[in-house]
């Protein structure tokens with residue numbers, strides 16, 4: 557009997573994770589079929605993906621770009637525009653798995669739509685769980701949908717927890733590379749330029765997540781993400797700096813046993829894991845070289861120098877709409893930093909001011925979350 561091909565939708569197909577997902581699909585050709593694609597505004601790039609993968613439906617969030625694409629796309633691919641378009645692609649009838657690698661809180665509405673329609677989610681967008689973790693995970697369990705993380709740390713934890721009872725977890729330990737400035741503790745962070753902050757030592761990623769890695773906000777968001785994904789209390793989630801980025805995270809169990817997941821840093825491995833779950837498929841990677849990687853080191857995270865770590869935990873502990881505000885304020889501050897409008901060290905100050913200014917709504921609805929997010933984007937603190 558012929559094996560049924562898994563049908564995929566990729567939201568955010570032209571970003572770093574999206575391109576890597578396409579590469580994984582290419583390498584597993586025959587087992588996967590792309591039925592829908594969505595991106596923000598990259599017309600030429602998505603056009604090449606349409607020519608290669610022949611999806612039935614494509615959406616661009618930017619409406620003008622969508623109109624441009626419509627004029628160039630083959631008639632066999634329907635082109636939709638705006639957030640409604642993204643929602644429609646996310647809920648495509650025939651899709652088995654929706655990969656969400658849209659950057660920022662913009663991923664929330666399409667992910668909810670996909671879950672409403674019973675789709676399994678391969679989630680690269682951590683902001684979805686940071687802003688609406690409770691709602692999204694509850695809805696997924698009601699609808700019987702799997703949320704399989706693509707974020708390397710969470711993929712590691714997911715793998716360490718397979719077959720385990722989550723009540724037997726003593727600690728989750730998320731590893732962090734520390735970003736480009738951790739090693740040089742004498743470096744004055746107030747004069748860091750965007751170009752310097754974009755030089756990540758171990759991973760090649762999109763701009764937003766690379767800056768988040770440099771401020772360690774990324775790790776703060778990942779703690780919140782882990783809390784919801786695995787249903788683990790905040791105080792059981794720890795961070796350790798591991799500059800080599802070989803161990804992607806660890807789980808310590810009540811009997812003292814520790815499981816770690818390791819491989820050379822390569823996003824295609826967690827992407828493939830999420831696509832093929834619950835199966836595994838062969839992938840052509842060189843054997844791990846233990847002799848070359850013979851020193852794995854660990855250091856404590858410095859919350860004085862990287863205050864976003866502390867702010868993330870505070871926001872998570874307060875809960876309600878506070879993590880949404882932390883996330884939105886961070887997105888805005890990062891954008892301003894990349895444009896040269898604020899300093900690197902202003903990013904945590906911006907977030908802290910936003911949190912001080914916000915009256916969190918407990919047990920928020922999606923509407924409360926979207927409103928808090930939208931409101932935050934209009935604020936100016938520095």
Ligand code: MG
Nearest residue numbers: 707708709778
């Ligand atoms: Mg990560």
